[in-house]
Amino acid sequence: MKKNRREFLSNSLALGLAPMLIDSPFRQFAMTEKSKKSLKILILGGTSFLGPHQIAYALERGHQVSIFTRGKTVPKIHTKLFDKVEKLVGDRENNLESLKKRTWDVVIDNSGRKTKWTEETAKLLVDNVDLYLYTSSISVYFPFHGADFSEKRKLVTIMPKNADPSDIPTYEYGIMKANSEIATINSFGINRSIIVRPTLIVGPGDRTDRFPYWLTRIEKGGDVIIPGSRNEVVQYIDVRDLAEWMIRLLENKITGTFNGSGPGFSMTTNAFVHGIHASFNSPINYIQIDDINFLRKNQLTGIQPWVIQLPKYKGMSKTENNKAIAAGLNFRPLSETVQATRKWWYSNAVSDDRRSNILYGTKSFMNKEQGIISQWNDFKK
Numbered sequence: 388m389k390k391n392r393r394e395f396l397s398n399s400l401a402l403g404l405a406p407m408l409i410d411s412p413f414r415q416f417a418m419t420e421k422s423k424k425s426l427k428i429l430i431l432g433g434t435s436f437l438g439p440h441q442i443a444y445a446l447e448r449g450h451q452v453s454i455f456t457r458g459k460t461v462p463k464i465h466t467k468l469f470d471k472v473e474k475l476v477g478d479r480e481n482n483l484e485s486l487k488k489r490t491w492d493v494v495i496d497n498s499g500r501k502t503k504w505t506e507e508t509a510k511l512l513v514d515n516v517d518l519y520l521y522t523s524s525i526s527v528y529f530p531f532h533g534a535d536f537s538e539k540r541k542l543v544t545i546m547p548k549n550a551d552p553s554d555i556p557t558y559e560y561g562i563m564k565a566n567s568e569i570a571t572i573n574s575f576g577i578n579r580s581i582i583v584r585p586t587l588i589v590g591p592g593d594r595t596d597r598f599p600y601w602l603t604r605i606e607k608g609g610d611v612i613i614p615g616s617r618n619e620v621v622q623y624i625d626v627r628d629l630a631e632w633m634i635r636l637l638e639n640k641i642t643g644t645f646n647g648s649g650p651g652f653s654m655t656t657n658a659f660v661h662g663i664h665a666s667f668n669s670p671i672n673y674i675q676i677d678d679i680n681f682l683r684k685n686q687l688t689g690i691q692p693w694v695i696q697l698p699k700y701k702g703m704s705k706t707e708n709n710k711a712i713a714a715g716l717n718f719r720p721l722s723e724t725v726q727a728t729r730k731w732w733y734s735n736a737v738s739d740d741r742r743s744n745i746l747y748g749t750k751s752f753m754n755k756e757q758g759i760i761s762q763w764n765d766f767k768k
């Protein structure tokens with residue numbers, strides 16, 4: 388079987404059919420084969436959410452992986468694979484000793500939380516590594532006004548003088564990411580730099596409760612508040628799709644700047660909610676609340692991954708992904724993301740406290756939901 392598929396692939400390529408593989412079932416096969424060349428990969432980071440998935444795929448493809456961390460964060464997913472990874476200890480703030488006089492083929496900078504950190508590692512590694520992949524964020528597009536969320540959009544790189552104080556943390560993060568992208572390119576040059584700007588990352592190993600909240604909520608069923616219009620667009624990226632694509636970009640030396648957002652079509656809130664619910668089938672009644680003033684008053688404007696209704700966040704779910712798709716990003720179905728996330732959520736990797744807090748904790752939105760629904764019913768009268 389394998390041989391036949393391989394033959395199909397090489398025949399397809401010979402016939403110039405490569406673009407057809409993008410949507411072909413054979414594409415998946417092509418991606419899980421070992422890479423032609425084994426790479427020495429350095430990951431700055433590696434032990435939180437995205438890193439472990441990059442490691443899993445890289446090892447599966449026959450690469451060697453070193454990670455650089457402070458040794459504080461304990462991996463919660465793919466834990467057994469860490470025996471096969473070289474662990475370098477240091478601190479991006481003030482100790483890069485273990486990275487000196489070493490060579491790798493490529494580096495992935497996941498842990499860049501200060502521009503200075505990326506400037507320093509890029510300078511240190513520029514002669515000892517071929518390619519530098521910087522994990523940025525779609526937050527570089529903040530504030531999300533307007534309609535152009537392609538990679539060509541001009542970025543904010545200094546804090547606007549008139550910034551609203553409540554926006555400053557979001558600006559700071561986006562500006563730090565934008566300047567770190569520039570620092571990467573300044574050292575490695577455009578032909579040796581890869582910049583990936585992920586949207587909201589979801590999937591097994593998530594350290595936030597954003598996506599797990601909605602899985603748990605929809606599985607529980609009953610009256611569920613859905614903020615915003617049914618036809619708003621939803622974007623997210625499964626951590627595995629993102630991690631695997633990043634490794635393939637490095638294997639194929641595909642440089643440039645890419646939005647890492649999915650899915651591959653314009654998914655509405657309605658499709659998203661029903662897509663999640665298809666895995667559960669619990670009795671459910673959606674209460675769609677689309678009045679912006681009511682949402683604001685009840686602090687329902689920031690419930691992700693639904694689009695955030697405030698104008699400066701509206702474009703957050705409208706990032707273009709054509710360039711990334713052309714460079715090999717593909718998307719597993721929502722049902723696979725839901726099922727894998729749920730399996731992990733109910734495994735030993737997640738504490739009972741974390742699981743129960745989502746449902747019953749004092750900060751749980753579920754505790755407020757019935758009260759808000761009553762107010763909404765009064766508001767509509």
Ligand SMILES: NC(=O)c1ccc[n+]([C@@H]2O[C@H](COP(=O)([O-])OP(=O)(O)OC[C@H]3O[C@@H](n4cnc5c(N)ncnc54)[C@H](OP(=O)(O)O)[C@@H]3O)[C@@H](O)[C@H]2O)c1
Pocket residue numbers: 430431432433434435436437438439455456457458459460461477478479480496497498499522523524525584585586587588589
């Ligand atoms: N989650 C999202 O939805 C989202 C969306 C867009 C972009 N992003 C970006 O995606 C990236 C992925 O993050 P991740 O946390 O999942 O990556 P990761 O590679 O799995 O882990 C990050 C690592 O950084 C290490 N680290 C933290 N401070 C350090 C320091 N001072 N020196 C050395 N190492 C340090 C941590 O280990 P120690 O604690 O042991 O040092 C941890 O291993 C981030 O750049 C984030 O901004 C995330």
